[in-house]
Amino acid sequence: MAEFMAAGKQPEVLFWVGCAGSFDDRAKKITKAFVRLLNKANVEFAVLGTEESCTGDPAKRAGNEFLFQMQAVTNIEVLNAYEVKSIVTACPHCFNTIKNEYPGLGGNYKVVHHTQFLKDLLNDGRLTIEGGQFKGKRITFHDPCYLGRANNVYEAPRELIRKLDAELVEMKSCKSRGLCCGAGGAQMFKDAEPGNKEVNIERTEQALETKPEIIAAGCPFCNTMMTDGVKNKEKEGEIAVMDIAELIANAQDL
Amino acid sequence: MEYVPNIIFAVILIIGIGYFSRNVKKLFRNIKLGRDLDVSDDKPQRWKNMSMIALGQSKMVKRPIAGFLHVIVYVGFVIINIEVLEIIIDGLIGTHRIGLHILPNAVYGFLIGSFEVLAVLVLIAVVVFWLRRNVIKLKRFLSAEMKGWPKSDGNIILYFEVVLMCLFLIMNATDLEFQALNSGNVISQFIAPWFHGFSEGTIHLIERSAWWLHIIGILVFLNYLYFSKHLHILLAFPNTYYGKLTPKGQFDNLEAVTKEVKMMMDPNVDPFAAPPEGEDAAMPAKFGASDVQDLSWVNLLNAYTCTECGRCTSECPANQTGKKLSPRKIMMDTRDRLEEVGKNIDANKGEFKEDGKQLLGDYITNEELWACTSCNACVEACPVSIDPLNIIMQMRQYLVMEQSAAPMELNNMMTNIENNGAPWPYNQMDRLNWKNE
Numbered sequence: 001m002a003e004f005m006a007a008g009k010q011p012e013v014l015f016w017v018g019c020a021g022s023f024d025d026r027a028k029k030i031t032k033a034f035v036r037l038l039n040k041a042n043v044e045f046a047v048l049g050t051e052e053s054c055t056g057d058p059a060k061r062a063g064n065e066f067l068f069q070m071q072a073v074t075n076i077e078v079l080n081a082y083e084v085k086s087i088v089t090a091c092p093h094c095f096n097t098i099k100n101e102y103p104g105l106g107g108n109y110k111v112v113h114h115t116q117f118l119k120d121l122l123n124d125g126r127l128t129i130e131g132g133q134f135k136g137k138r139i140t141f142h143d144p145c146y147l148g149r150a151n152n153v154y155e156a157p158r159e160l161i162r163k164l165d166a167e168l169v170e171m172k173s174c175k176s177r178g179l180c181c182g183a184g185g186a187q188m189f190k191d192a193e194p195g196n197k198e199v200n201i202e203r204t205e206q207a208l209e210t211k212p213e214i215i216a217a218g219c220p221f222c223n224t225m226m227t228d229g230v231k232n233k234e235k236e237g238e239i240a241v242m243d244i245a246e247l248i249a250n251a252q253d254l
Numbered sequence: 255m256e257y258v259p260n261i262i263f264a265v266i267l268i269i270g271i272g273y274f275s276r277n278v279k280k281l282f283r284n285i286k287l288g289r290d291l292d293v294s295d296d297k298p299q300r301w302k303n304m305s306m307i308a309l310g311q312s313k314m315v316k317r318p319i320a321g322f323l324h325v326i327v328y329v330g331f332v333i334i335n336i337e338v339l340e341i342i343i344d345g346l347i348g349t350h351r352i353g354l355h356i357l358p359n360a361v362y363g364f365l366i367g368s369f370e371v372l373a374v375l376v377l378i379a380v381v382v383f384w385l386r387r388n389v390i391k392l393k394r395f396l397s398a399e400m401k402g403w404p405k406s407d408g409n410i411i412l413y414f415e416v417v418l419m420c421l422f423l424i425m426n427a428t429d430l431e432f433q434a435l436n437s438g439n440v441i442s443q444f445i446a447p448w449f450h451g452f453s454e455g456t457i458h459l460i461e462r463s464a465w466w467l468h469i470i471g472i473l474v475f476l477n478y479l480y481f482s483k484h485l486h487i488l489l490a491f492p493n494t495y496y497g498k499l500t501p502k503g504q505f506d507n508l509e510a511v512t513k514e515v516k517m518m519m520d521p522n523v524d525p526f527a528a529p530p531e532g533e534d535a536a537m538p539a540k541f542g543a544s545d546v547q548d549l550s551w552v553n554l555l556n557a558y559t560c561t562e563c564g565r566c567t568s569e570c571p572a573n574q575t576g577k578k579l580s581p582r583k584i585m586m587d588t589r590d591r592l593e594e595v596g597k598n599i600d601a602n603k604g605e606f607k608e609d610g611k612q613l614l615g616d617y618i619t620n621e622e623l624w625a626c627t628s629c630n631a632c633v634e635a636c637p638v639s640i641d642p643l644n645i646i647m648q649m650r651q652y653l654v655m656e657q658s659a660a661p662m663e664l665n666n667m668m669t670n671i672e673n674n675g676a677p678w679p680y681n682q683m684d685r686l687n688w689k690n691e
């Protein structure tokens with residue numbers, strides 16, 4: 001972003017990478033797949049790089065409003081200093097926080113999830129989607145809570161999957177009744193409370209009922225939880241857990 | 255002497271409505287114990303939500319069987335109660351079926367005929383409801399929080415409805431004059447023959463008894479509401495009106511914290527300056543909620559509106575996987591504690607006397623609060639726009655900001671965010687490494 005600023009230019013969009021997308025080995029692959037798609041579509045985008053910091057979402061959901069607002073205000077200062085207008089992110093938690101909770105603290109941007117952004121690129125003819133290796137494959141989509149119920153985005157990811165000429169199969173609880181992967185509300189960072197099952201196992205079982213070849217996700221945390229679930233069921237040889245951006249990028253061998 | 259029944263009727267009516275009003279006042283007072291919350295925005299949308307969700311039952315029918323049966327009972331209840339209007343007028347001025355005198359026979363017959371059909375439909379629905387609770391034993395009616403009073407409460411309401419509907423039909427069946435008209439006795443004409451062997455006097459006595467018991471039953475039911483989970487038949491309307499309008503993922507930003515943070519970030523603020531006069535009083539006593547008075551009045555309205563159907567709990571990922579959390583219990587606990595605080599105020603002449611108890615710990619445990627994934631499934635599931643997640647989050651805020659009582663792993667996560675801007679212990683300077691990997 002600093003480079004754009006120095007050149008006196010504004011990027012079309014700022015790609016908010018998020019902590020998982022920056023540091024988590026699995027999520028970094030999603031980041032890179034999305035970047036390949038942005039490049040393919042000739043989108044002039046920027047990242048904040050080392051100037052990006054946690055949005056504060058996990059702190060807020062854990063109850064630490066102080067830490068959340070400290071993070072938010074710091075990020076908003078950076079974003080406003082660069083006069084950022086439009087943000088895309090591959091993390092529904094960052095998406096929700098920046099879109100809904102930053103405006104009240106002085107950060108007003110147009111924020112979209114990467115599946116919405118890719119759908120727009122497709123509709124504008126800037127990106128074409130081919131089925132490639134995924135043609136005819138059974139794919140089930142796991143709705144991230146912070147994309148679906150939290151913000152009513154259900155169709156963008158599904159439309160992209162259909163464009164792959166894949167067979168989209170729905171789990172018994174999907175869309176507004178989708179079952180959580182178990183990571184939200186800061187659960188990602190702690191052990192589950194005592195119970196008789198892990199939430200991600202329950203959700204993986206629902207996914208397996210659809211006999212999928214691929215479980216598609218739209219959130220780096222859901223991705224981790226579902227991947228762990230599939231491993232727990234010893235199905236990692238047959239079933240891949242992939243982000244929508246990876247599906248599209250891999251279909252075109254990008 | 256001829257006015258005695260009218261006077262008795264008026265007295266019963268006044269006692270019934272009077273006692274109910276007294277409790278409604280208490281209800282308002284208790285709800286107002288909550289923190290102030292401005293919900294005066296976007297009135298058109300609020301009216302729309304109320305008419306769709308409460309009046310139109312749009313969320314009830316998401317589960318078709320229970321939804322369909324509920325619509326029958328709801329429509330039946332509202333429409334049959336038009337009959338109560340006639341009963342009250344008759345009772346007060348001493349007429350008999352005043353409707354027959356002021357309406358054309360056909361219209362009156364059509365009205366009563368519809369009531370009779372609805373009464374039978376309600377009876378069928380209520381029987382199915384009872385079977386679902388007591389014979390089929392649906393899982394959501396068997397949770398730990400549904401033992402004892404909540405279970406009986408659910409059944410008592412069903413019995414009430416059976417009795418009221420039967421009395422209504424018997425009252426019509428034994429009204430010889432009404433049966434003679436042969437208009438509107440769609441159902442009761444089949445009940446009337448049961449009484450054929452009786453003398454006219456006995457039949458009249460049965461008719462009068464059913465009539466009196468019907469109106470007394472309705473007044474008792476009205477007064478039972480306050481003590482029961484059944485308040486939703488009234489509170490669902492305001493509750494859906496005041497329900498959340500912003501996206502479900504948007505949690506409120508605490509204003510008190512914003513003030514502090516802005517001050518911390520502002521280089522011009524003198525950290526040693528004395529607060530201006532009156533500023534201290536404006537600061538809230540604590541962050542987050544540990545008792546009902548810390549919650550907003552909408553949270554408390556939510557608690558009174560909850561009818562313990564358990565759709566929230568059946569959708570909750572934590573509950574489904576055996577964790578202690580049940581969003582329904584959060585609402586029931588909130589109401590129970592609020593009632594306790596209310597009784598405390600009644601007993602102490604309008605002042606709350608510290609009782610050494612609070613919502614957190616004595617009702618809701620930390621374990622329940624920390625099991626929540628904030629996924630909003632409970633909020634989505636509620637047919638009357640109750641938001642258990644909002645209460646859970648306020649209580650987490652209290653645990654973390656007032657008590658520093660977060661689980662250790664979460665403290666580590668928060669320390670990481672504070673120190674290196676990510677929930678994991680990675681170096682901020684490595685954020686862009688993926689670019690070259």
